[in-house]
Amino acid sequence: MDHVRALLEWIQEESPGVVFPFFLTMAGTALSPGEAASVRVHDVTLLDGEFGEVLVRSGEGRRVPLTPELVGVLRRWIDSADLKAGDLLLPGERGGPLASSEYRRVWRQARQVVLSPDEVQAGLGERVSSLRDSCLDAWLKAGVPPWGVAEWAGVSASWVALRYPHRFRLEDVELDWDHLEEVMGIPDTPVR
Numbered sequence: 001m002d003h004v005r006a007l008l009e010w011i012q013e014e015s016p017g018v019v020f021p022f023f024l025t026m027a028g029t030a031l032s033p034g035e036a037a038s039v040r041v042h043d044v045t046l047l048d049g050e051f052g053e054v055l056v057r058s059g060e061g062r063r064v065p066l067t068p069e070l071v072g073v074l075r076r077w078i079d080s081a082d083l084k085a086g087d088l089l090l091p092g093e094r095g096g097p098l099a100s101s102e103y104r105r106v107w108r109q110a111r112q113v114v115l116s117p118d119e120v121q122a123g124l125g126e127r128v129s130s131l132r133d134s135c136l137d138a139w140l141k142a143g144v145p146p147w148g149v150a151e152w153a154g155v156s157a158s159w160v161a162l163r164y165p166h167r168f169r170l171e172d173v174e175l176d177w178d179h180l181e182e183v184m185g186i187p188d189t190p191v192r
Helices: 002-014 019-029 033-038 068-081 100-114 117-121 130-141 146-153 157-163 177-184
Strands: 052-056 062-066
Touching (some): 002 100, 019 062, 019 068, 019 100, 019 130, 052 068, 130 157, 146 157
Antiparallel strands (some): 052 062
16 A cells, blocks of 8 residues: 555656546545546535545446545545536546546556566556555455445455455454354253
């Protein structure tokens, strides 16, 4: 997550405009680049100082939470870009979808500047979709149940378990052994 934060900080400083809110939205909601590019202003609920929500219309549709911090960034972005309800939330230069060539170019530049040569060589953050991956992992690490992560991400819970097996190790779970004994207890009956 530290690498993602460092990449986003560099992008915020060096690439003014839509690319930073685009990447930040992906990093905070686990949207794919295509999903983030298709969100319209009327698809987001931005409550001042509270959690918000983004409606993702692709597939069966789903609602994904927005942290209060991301809500604030998006509110400022909408105001500064003078966007209206039906506009794309993260538009390209002419109001259409943000071109993948534009955000990929910025991502490549950020990786080259922020990451060490060894990290770049190892493929760390090689694809923009690593923002989605880091968000999903952060949700799991924070204790969001796998089925909740799956619902927010638009995938199955089994996909989450297969993709992030390191978040499902038994040694990482604190078991209440007394409660387990109570639940699994055998009724007192004489043995015959």
